[in-house]
Amino acid sequence: MEFIKNKDKVFLLNTQKSSYMLMVNEYGHIEQLHYGRLVQLEDADALRYKRTMPYGSQVMYTPEDQIYCLDNVPLNWSGIGKGDFRIPPAELIMPDGSFTCDFLYESFEIFQGTLAAKGLPCAYAEKEDEAQTLVLHLKEKIYDIRLRLIYTVFHDTNVITRRAEIENGESKPLNIRRMMSMLIDLPNRDFKMVTFDGDWIREANRSDRKLMPGCFVNESSTGASSNRHNPGVLLASENTSEDFGEAYGFNLIYSGNHYTAAELCPRGMVRVISGINPLCFSWTLEKGGIFETPEAVLTYSAEGFNGMSRNFHDFINAHIVSGEWKGKERPVxxxxxxxxxxxxxxxxxxxxxxxxxxxxxxxxxxxxxxxxxxxxxxxxxxxxxxxxxxxxxxxxxxxxxxxxxxxxxxxxxxxxxxxxxxxxxxxxxxxxxxxxxxxxxxxxxxxxxxxxxxxxxxxxxxxxxxxxxxxxxxxxxxxxxxxxxxxxxxxx
Structure with a gap:
């Protein structure tokens, strides 16, 4: 079954009840057009964020375009040093010691089934027709450093997973200080951030925080996902209930230090990034080396928190749990x-x-x-x-x-x-x-x-x-x- 469609560098990823739409814009950046209720490829132009005038104090990406500023664009990946001042998904020290990075689209591939990481646990599909995978190939504008953004659609469970791979083609080492699994920019719908926090013998207490301007972080630095802050994070509209309203869920297939941030940006967008905690993180990537991030799990529900919970439950039972006890009641x-x-x-x-x-x-x-x-x-x-x-x-x-x-x-x-x-x-x-x-x-x-x-x-x-x-x-x-x-x- 075809879960991923593309036309004119627009990519539509459909689950049973949700759509995730991206496009490659005229400058080679990956724009986030939509994540939510089902839409069609033909809706791409209507869904695209419209830029009609420059803002004061913004940094133009190119002198030839006085309107295009990365800080104003809903993106699916970004860098540092080219005018996007929101929280970045990657912090790389380039071979010349600089931090500026600008990854631009080169090509894409679509695979039936999943594309598992070589060194980390990932979701799986028992049959190829249960999932479909999109790989976007990007290259740094100046350096021979390549980025692969990997999206897998698990149609029946209303989940899309994301991860990234970065490969160093330069003769000098690349130092990775931060490398997230995913980034998504969403229009703010009066969101609150829901986390599950606690301590020893009092884990997973729900906390709701209305997003205000600035950055809200849910993280662990203990060496484990921890009993302090569960890596699962929800975004929901203020009026979302158990059975009604919109909710987005984010999680990581990773048991180490995690980091998820939601930033309410100055012009009404919310940026979410999730991945390995960058605290004290440093990875040296030699020539030819590849770094893989953990797999992030995303889901959307228009049926409140219960709908989102069902998505996660169905996904975990179908694509995480494996072996003899899959689908069976556990013994008392x-x-x-x-x-x-x-x-x-x-x-x-x-x-x-x-x-x-x-x-x-x-x-x-x-x-x-x-x-x-x-x-x-x-x-x-x-x-x-x-x-x-x-x-x-x-x-x-x-x-x-x-x-x-x-x-x-x-x-x-x-x-x-x-x-x-x-x-x-x-x-x-x-x-x-x-x-x-x-x-x-x-x-x-x-x-x-x-x-x-x-x-x-x-x-x-x-x-x-x-x-x-x-x-x-x-x-x-x-x-x-x-x-x-x-x-x-x-x-x-």
């Missing part, structure tokens, strides 16, 4: 943590499992404390040899007895962290993320392991894999108990 589980904490025995676990089975529980999960000298949270993390004092016969014997009751068996891990009081840390203190000349900071008495080191990755895969292969384990609880600090590595 019991976790032993609140019953025992670290103080358990094989006997107490089996007693809990039998009682849980009587109550209709289907999955038993053994939490923290089953390995090494793990009798509290100050020791043992990183050592994945089973504590045979607590579990005579090991994980295999326990799992066998629990599965014989008709329960599935699950196990707790936190493989990205380590205690200083552990065999792993005593043997390899260099495996931890820490600055060599500073006293380090702990969270839950833990340090974070440096996953940029191949030997660290090998250690985790080998030792966690050995445990998983040793027993009938149906479920893994992968815990995360501290944020990153003391960021430093000589391996990247």
């Amino acid at each position: 589980l019991i976790n032993n943590w609140e019953s025992n904490f670290f103080d358990f025995s094989r006997r107490s676990l089996l007693r809990l499992a039998r009682r849980a089975k009587e109550l209709g529980v289907e999955l038993f999960v053994l939490d923290d404390g089953w390995f090494g000298a793990r009798n509290n949270d100050r020791a043992g993390l990183g050592d994945y040899d089973v504590n045979l004092k607590k579990l005579p016969g090991g994980i295999s014997s326990l799992a066998k007895e629990i599965t014989s009751m008709g329960l599935m068996f699950g196990l707790w891990f936190e493989p990205e962290c380590v205690n200083e009081d552990s065999e792993l840390y005593r043997a390899h203190p260099e495996y931890a993320v820490r600055h060599p000349n500073r006293p380090h900071s702990l969270g839950r008495n833990q340090l974070v392991l440096n996953l940029t080191m191949p030997e660290v990755r090998d250690y985790i895969v080998e030792n966690v894999g050995k445990v998983l292969d040793s027993a009938e384990i149906s479920y893994v609880k992968w815990d995360m108990n501290r944020h990153m600090s003391d960021m430093f590595s000589e391996s990247c």
